[in-house]
């Protein structure tokens with residue numbers, strides 16, 4: 001018997017007319033990836049455009065060659081995507097008749113716009129560090145990766161979709177990237193970035209896990225406190241618009257973070273909303289925290305940061321990987337949304353990332369889910385937030401841009 005045929009972009013758009021088509025397109029670009037033609041690469045101006053090479057994860061074709069980091073659509077939607085080999089059937093970015101366009105099978109679909117790099121990118125700190133390597137960016141947010149090493153990788157317990165340490169090795173070989181940033185460099189870079197008035201809405205920090213310390217993850221938290229205090233030197237208010245993506249730590253550690261820094265919102269990514277899948281996908285998180293405890297710590301964090309200030313991310317699609325995954329997309333959707341609804345009833349929001357199978361991860365040869373699945377999931381997650389009256393304004397289309405579901409929050 002043939003497998004069920006997946007619906008195309010146009011068919012999904014026709015079936016879900018209430019779902020904005022540009023966000024369906026963005027989702028499909030994330031799902032399939034992009035290929036830049038020579039003409040599209042010729043249109044890149046390194047003096048103007050934001051080039052690849054500061055991200056925490058690697059590209060889908062495994063190369064670090066200087067290419068555009070990504071692009072936006074005509075409604076301002078940022079697409080977080082990555083160069084993908086042609087044989088994987090990606091969309092194509094081409095330069096035709098003086099316009100940068102997205103094409104599929106030779107048909108022009110949309111005009112697209114390369115991201116522009118911030119003014120501070122090519123400057124250096126007083127220590128000589130290249131500022132773009134200290135604090136990266138997306139179109140409207142600063143993106144700081146304090147530690148590019150994840151200690152779960154030490155005994156091969158990294159999350160199976162993740163390539164952080166392999167990406168770090170490549171960045172160290174081919175660019176001037178350090179594993180950890182220096183708080184003084186951070187303070188100076190943020191100061192310089194804030195000179196570009198109105199460009200950035202918030203700062204986001206994300207890093208690898210570090211279970212060292214008197215209590216597991218104390219060292220991770222100590223370092224975040226140092227870095228966030230360095231960021232805070234540039235603000236007069238007690239709290240500044242910020243998001244930390246970290247390991248699920250204890251209430252005591254969370255209090256330390258909240259009370260000693262200007263941090264205003266928190267993300268602790270559970271990666272997959274199913275206990276069995278979690279144990280296969282995230283062996284390090286399972287060993288050091290555990291699925292039920294991860295959820296409990298998310299709920300505890302609401303007491304400290306407040307409702308609408310705590311969320312968790314899922315790498316959607318990994319819950320379908322065989323042999324441990326759900327048998328069908330319908331079954332997965334029902335179960336994942338049920339667990340997201342339970343978390344929302346305690347004030348914890350769930351956002352989804354479209355899973356990109358990366359060549360330097362354990363799941364390199366797996367396949368992500370259908371476009372229709374991602375559209376139904378995004379819709380379901382946004383509906384849950386609406387029902388529970390949860391805000392997501394610290395992780396929406398402006399502050400992040402990597403979650404099709406929270407892109408919907410500006411409309412619904």
Ligand code: SF4
Nearest residue numbers: 150158159162164208
């Ligand atoms: S915790 Fe998992 S997803 Fe995060 S950096 Fe480590 S291995 Fe990667």
